[in-house]
Amino acid sequence: KAERLIAEGAARGSQLLVFPEAFIGGYPRGSSFGLVIGNRSLKGQEEFRKYHASAIDVPGPEVDRIAAAAAKYKVHLVMGVIERAGFTLYCTVLFFDSQGQFLGKHRKLMPTALERCIWGFGDGSTLPVYDTTIGHIGALICWENRMPLSRSALYAKGIELYCAPTADSRQSWQASMTHIAVEGGCFVLSANQFCRRKDYPPPPDYVFGGSDEEPSAETVVCAGGSVIISPSGTVLAGPNFEGEALISADLDFGEIVRAKFAFDVVGHYSRPEVLRLTVNDQQFDSVAFSSGTEAPKEKDGNNFDDVVSIILNEEIYSKSTKELSSGNALNVESRDRQKERSKSKSNEKSKSRDNISKSTGK
Structure with a gap:
């Protein structure tokens, strides 16, 4: 499916394609994995085993396949995946340039709610902004976009194409994306999932929790809302709540300069002698030899x-x-x-x- 969408986007003349959170590996919406305080069910453990099997290794064959698609269609990619690192899973974004080079990754710093029982926590070593032929590209995932200090780290690295893969289709998300575009003086490209209950395994193999009754097959469980916003806060494309779709926009990078003439959050509109952020960008491993x-x-x-x-x-x-x-x-x-x-x-x-x-x- 990713390869089909990459081909479709390239045919439209797109130079950068941004995919939703956990596009490869899957976002386990509605699942509790059998977790309660003090215990986890055998069924939930088996569900996690299957989820672990559906994740990808980074680097690995799936990464190579995505890189090949980027090279074939000459597009930059920001791809949401579930990364398998041994027996720990991470919600991760992968970056590729139009030559098919795998640039690196960002691991979600702060999973939300029950995600914290399923995914590990990223560290400061994966907060990149890549200097590419189409601009400086970086990303934060879903609600970590609402962490002001995380955003500031990307602003300080000169981000121009701020990518925000997400699983949130609420209207409040649109407000967050507009705020970030204006605050950072950057283009914001937020890609969200659109899915129905039938896109997940049927019960009893997969029970959709969080509601009083099991949703019907056609029930929309995530309504999309992908959007592209300019540094001035103008919506350039979307938000799309109608179904699966590709949205696109032409970007004028002169807008970044015009916006930062008025407000540069890490430049002339900062007070580093009063307020200053220190980022620990070291990689942390639980065991060092x-x-x-x-x-x-x-x-x-x-x-x-x-x-x-x-x-x-x-x-x-x-x-x-x-x-x-x-x-x-x-x-x-x-x-x-x-x-x-x-x-x-x-x-x-x-x-x-x-x-x-x-x-x-x-």
């Missing part, structure tokens, strides 16, 4: 480097449980500084002993 890192450099005859290290044992570093709790910053000295401080204390003790000896000798 020392053999996979470069050996520390020699310094002053000791195997220490300037890099700050945290060693949680009584000899090097000791803090209370409260100070080590999540969300509190640790002010940790470098090993060199720790060693110097320890040496200084030893010298002071030695001087004290000498003074005591001299005093005793008198």
Whole structure:
């Protein structure tokens, strides 16, 4: 289906195609995966096994296939997928250029509601804005677009084509997209799903929760609302609530300059000496193996480097449980500084002993 839509978009002359959230892998709307507080059902576990099997590896054969379609039709792609990383799933956006090069990905930072029990949390290492031949492209997924600090990170990277794959068809979403376009001085391209109950497996294999009764096969469970908005807040295409469709618009990049003449949120309309954002863009892994890192450099005859290290044992570093709790910053000295401080204390003790000896000798 993705390949068919890519071909259709290219035939219209589109240079960039944006797909909805979880377009490949599926958005499990209405499913609880058998979850209740303190337990999960066997049926729900089996449902997750199937969902895990439908996700894709990044990189992987499906990524290669999407890249080939981008190259074949000479279009840039922003594709919503469910990414499988071992046994953890992520709601992810993949970026491709018109040469078929896989540029990279963005993992959803903050899944919403029960999504948090199904998908992992992305980190700051996947907040990219790519400089392409058609402009600077980046994306946030669904409700993380309502996180002001996440948006600011993309604004600071010079985003021009702000992509917002989503699963939200409410009118309030349209207001959010208009606000972002004006706030960021960028074009906003939001792609949403349009689907009916019949697009999901039938009961009892798939029970549609969240409503008093099972929806009929023709019931619309997500009404679309894909939209393209200019930096001035003008709606250029959409929102489409009628069914599956491709919407398109011609973009005048001069609008970005005209909009930012009045309001540049990370430029002349900012106050960095008063308000400032710090983004941790490091990749975090739950387990790090020392053999996979470069050996520390020699310094002053000791195997220490300037890099700050945290060693949680009584000899090097000791803090209370409260100070080590999540969300509190640790002010940790470098090993060199720790060693110097320890040496200084030893010298002071030695001087004290000498003074005591001299005093005793008198």
